[in-house]
Amino acid sequence: MNLLALNWKMNKTPTEAQEWAQELGGGLQVSNAELAVLAPALNLPVLATGLPDGVAFGAQDISEHESGAYTGEISGAMLKDVGATYVIVGHSERREYHGETDADVAAKAAQAQASGLTPIVCVGEGLDVREAGEHVAHTLGQLRGSLENVGADVVIAYEPVWAIGTGKTATADDAEEMAAAIRGALREYYPEQAEGIRVLYGGSVKPDNIAEICGKPNVNGALVGGASLKVADVLAMNDALK
Known part of the structure; x- marks a missing residue:
């Protein structure tokens, strides 16, 4: 099942989070993906009691200690x-x-796993790296360093930095190219578990492009920023993931 990871970033007060959760509960009838709300830490107790059954939640950062x-x-x-x-x-x-x-990312991911949490490890390149044609090597280098001493209970999110909050979106083929490369690396790191590790795409994901992106063989969901803030957009993205 695809994972629809909703990254609110630094948005929504606890009151607004409660209202959002109630609105989601009133509109979510069929879950075509696993939904997970990644919210500011102050909102987590509200989400714990306010989200509809079956909707997960988590944080946007963790201490390595x-x-x-x-x-x-x-x-x-x-x-x-x-x-x-x-x-x-x-x-x-x-x-x-x-x-x-x-190294910081790997330490945080390992601490998350030690605490019983699943880390969503983010990797991706800037525009200069993409234009130089070095995006695959750059991203796989990040991946290698970010998974040092990290177990296989992990989600990988590929987020081309140039496509985050800019309105620019990597094409579905771009997303698949990198997701396939990441999958290949995961087969080296976790030979027995690699096929089951979800690889997400993140970067200006919206209701009108999510189905094409997530329809690719190695893309198993999306890390969504701006479009996660409106329940109507979340419901539309969920509906698009048949």
């Missing part, structure tokens, strides 16, 4: 205790604005 004197950090145990299932690690915005390295 189990506990201790790390002011401002949120541990995996805290996320697990509130009922989270997933956590995004290594989103391009974290890499760019917070200087996260592949």
Whole structure:
């Protein structure tokens, strides 16, 4: 089943999150994909009680540390205790604005797994790398570093940085090219589990393009940003994933 991972980024107060969850519950009749809401940490307790049955939720970041004197950090145990299932690690915005390295991402992913969470590990290239024709090598290098000492209970999200929030979208063939390359790498890292690891595409995914992108053999869902904020768009994307 495809995974529709809804990344709210830094949007929605807890009150707005509750209203969104109620609206989703009123409109979601058939789930054609696994839905997971990745929300700011303050919203997670609201989602734990407000989302319809069968809809998962998780966080947008996690500390690489189990506990201790790390002011401002949120541990995996805290996320697990509130009922989270997933956590995004290594989103391009974290890499760019917070200087996260592949080693940081791998440490966070490993800590997520140790806490019983499934990390959604993000990789992808900038426009300069894409135009130089080095996008596959660049992304697979990120993937290798970001999965160091990380187990197979993982989701990979390919997000071409140039297509995030820009209105530009990689074509379905672009997404498949990279997803197939990622799948090939996963076969090396996790020979027995690789075929079952979901590879998502993220970058200006909308109701009118999600079906074509997710129809490709190696694309198993989408990491959705802007279109995740409106329930109508989420329902339309869910309906498109037959």
